[in-house]
Amino acid sequence: MGRVSDAKMRLMDAVLELLWTGSYGSTTIDQICEKAEVKKGSFYYFFESKSELAAEALAASWQDRQAELDRMFSPMVPPLERLRKYCDFSYKIQQEIKQKYGRVLGCPQFALGAEVCTQEDRLQKKIQEILDYKRRYIESAIRDAHAAGLVHAPDAAAKARMILAYYEGVLTQARIQNDVEVLRDTVGGMFAMLGVKEETAAAV
Amino acid sequence: MGRVSDAKMRLMDAVLELLWTGSYGSTTIDQICEKAEVKKGSFYYFFESKSELAAEALAASWQDRQAELDRMFSPMVPPLERLRKYCDFSYKIQQEIKQKYGRVLGCPQFALGAEVCTQEDRLQKKIQEILDYKRRYIESAIRDAHAAGLVHAPDAAAKARMILAYYEGVLTQARIQNDVEVLRDTVGGMFAMLGVKEETAAAV
DNA sequence: CATTTTCTTTACTAAACAGACAACTATAAA
C-alpha cells in the first residue's frame, strides 16, 4: 500500500552508468540524482549513502549477468568452448559499449574494486564476492576440461585465478587504451595458459 | 638565485602515497598539502592542478623505477630469467608495502589509469606512455627468448601485451583481495603463456 | 470516501573544496 515508484531503480541505473563511464570518487550524489531525475530527498529515502547505492546496484546488475553466464557455462557446452564463448561475449559487449559511449569501459567490478578497495569496506566485500563468482565459472570449465583430458590442470582453482587475472587485466588494458582490438585474442591467452594444443584450440 | 625549497618534491611524494593508498578522486589538494606540509599557496606556485602534479609525480617515480628495470632486463641476463626477476621483484615490493601500510597496493599506474582514463586526458597520456615502456621490456625479453629457441613466439609484441595484461591483472587482484599470496606464482602464468616447458622453467 | 502508508519536494545547514591574491621572507648573486 501507499505510493508506488521506480525511483530506486532509476537511481541504480544512473549510478552504474556514472561509475562505469567515470569513477566512484568523481561521481557525486547530486549527479546521480540529476541523471536519475530524482530529488536528493528521495535518494536518502531509499539509500543511506553512495556506497550503499553502489553496492546494491552492482549486486542487481550481477543478477542479470549471471543468467547469461549460466547459459555460456552450461555443462552441456564443451568446456573449452565455454571459455571461448565468454571471451566472444566480452568482446561483443565492449564493442557495443564503445558504440554507445565512444569509449571502451572494461569491467565495472574490477575497475571499481581497484579504486575503492582501500576505502569502502562494504562495497569492497560485495565486489570480491562477485569476482569470486566469476572465478567459479572458469574453475568448473577448467575442471571439466581436465577431466575430459583436454588440458592438464590438476589444480583448477589456481589456474582459474590466473585466467581470471588475465581476463580482467586485458579488459582493463582495453579500457585504459580505449581500444577493443586489445580483446581480439583473449581466448588465445587463456588457452596458452592452459597448455591447449593448437589443433585442439582450432577445433573448439 | 633566490630562495631554495624542496616543497615541490614533498608534494610529489605526498601525492604518490595518497594516490596509491587511496584513489585519485578521493584525494584532495588540501590533503596533499597537509601531508606534504606545504601551504596551498605554494601548491599553486608549483602546479596548476592536481592532475598536473599527479602526472609529474608519476613521471618522476617512473624514472627511478626504470633504473631497476634496466638492471633486471639487462641483455646480460638470460631472457626468461629476466621475467622471473621481474616477478620476484614485484612480489618483494608488495610484501614491503603490505608491511608498511597494512595493505597490498598493486600497481599505481594501472589502478590510476583505470580510474582516470575517461576523465583526465593529460594524466592518462602519461600513464599510457609508462605502461608502454613496461611492455617494451617484456617484449625484448620475449624476442630474445624466441631467438634463443627457448620459446616459440614469432609475434613478440602481441605476446608481450598479453603478458603485461596478465601481470597487471594479477597485481590488481592482489590489491583487491589484499593478499600477496596471489602473486606467488606470477611467473608460472607467464611461462605457461609462452609455452615454456616445465624442465626449462625449472632450470631458469 | 477516508485514512494510512509510501514516496516526493523544497528549503535549508554546515562543511569541504578549488582557486586567487597580496604581502611577506629568505637567499644567491652582483
Next chain:
DNA sequence: TTTATAGTTGTCTGTTTAGTAAAGAAAATG
C-alpha cells in the same frame, strides 16, 4: 650590502558537496 629572484604565508572568495527535516502529494486498502 644591496637587489632581484624564488619561494612562503594567511586570508579571502564563491562554489560544490553531503546530509537533514518538515510539509505535501499520490495511491492502495478498508
